[in-house]
Amino acid sequence: MYKRLLNLVVGLVAMLALPVHAAQTLVVYSSGPASLARALAHGFEQRTGAKVDLYTASTGKVMARLAAEKSHPRADVVILANWTAGLALADQKEVYPFHPADIVKRLRPALDTKGPFLPVGGDTVSIVVNTRKVTDPQSLDDWFALKGTRWQHQVTMPSPLLSGTASDFVLAFTARYGERAWNYFKALKAEGTIWPGPNAAALRPVELGARSAMLSAVGHTSLKAKHKGNALALVFPKSGTVLIPRPILIMRSAHDKALAERFVRYSLSAQGQKLVSSALLIPAVSSVQPAAIWPDLSSVKFISADWQKLASHRTRVLERFRHDILGQ
Incomplete structure (x- = not known):
């Protein structure tokens, strides 16, 4: 009896020591604009009840932090300011492939780029x-x-x-x-x-x-x-x-990939893409227009880029x- 009671007490103590809603906490690392990352995190929290632990910095600092934490990775979702940085992570086998057809078919053609991840927007x-x-x-x-x-x-x-x-x-x-x-x-x-x-x-x-x-x-x-x-x-x-696509990707080490997928889907939903437009980025989804302050992009000449080849250099x-x- 005493042993059973002791085991029960130990079990209760262990449960109390766990973080509340640990399984529903998503760690997101994001390049700027920080205001967009905060808006996406807040909107996702409001929609799902999950908690977002957010870190924002320049792409260089985000990549440096990912490298420093490689043996003990923390980030579940990463948003970067350039496609080649995302491809560099993919080449290192650090990206969990998530490129669903139902989202791809809604992308702006100029931002529909090959890779095991999606563009959240462009610049x-x-x-x-x-x-x-x-x-x-x-x-x-x-x-x-x-x-x-x-x-x-x-x-x-x-x-x-x-x-x-x-x-x-x-x-x-x-x-x-x-x-x-x-x-x-x-x-x-x-x-x-x-x-x-x-x-x-x-x-x-x-x-x-x-x-x-x-x-x-x-x-x-x-x-x-x-x-x-x-x-x-x-x-x-x-x-x-x-025209540089901005990747949103799920890390292979993500603790809760289902929750990470929900965050990516939210970011590419109409609500998420309106936040992207408000941040003065070019939305990845073709049905959401860039902010009116943008010049007429149809008059701008964009050169094609072989992102995979550029990433290799x-x-x-x-x-x-x-x-x-x-x-x-």
């Missing part, structure tokens, strides 16, 4: 200028325009080691232009271009007028700053830019940029 890059300092922004119709005496100490660019969209821009840009692209980056460096951090950090000097232009400026950050009344103009070079290209351009 693009442009040249952004301060119109108080640059009175003829549309004359900058080429990516290589930001060089020469006029642009000395006047250009910024987000670091591709931290910004997901900047890294995919560098991958696509160097793949298309080869050594010409690398020589351009070296010329920018020699003329005083700075790489102060992720997108917001690179845009801030242009907002303030301390610098005139930003290369590889991500759309949603630039449009948000412009909407606040900053004197900014987005210029899409005639040679074309890239990701480590080498970013390491070269770190060494040759950033001097790290």
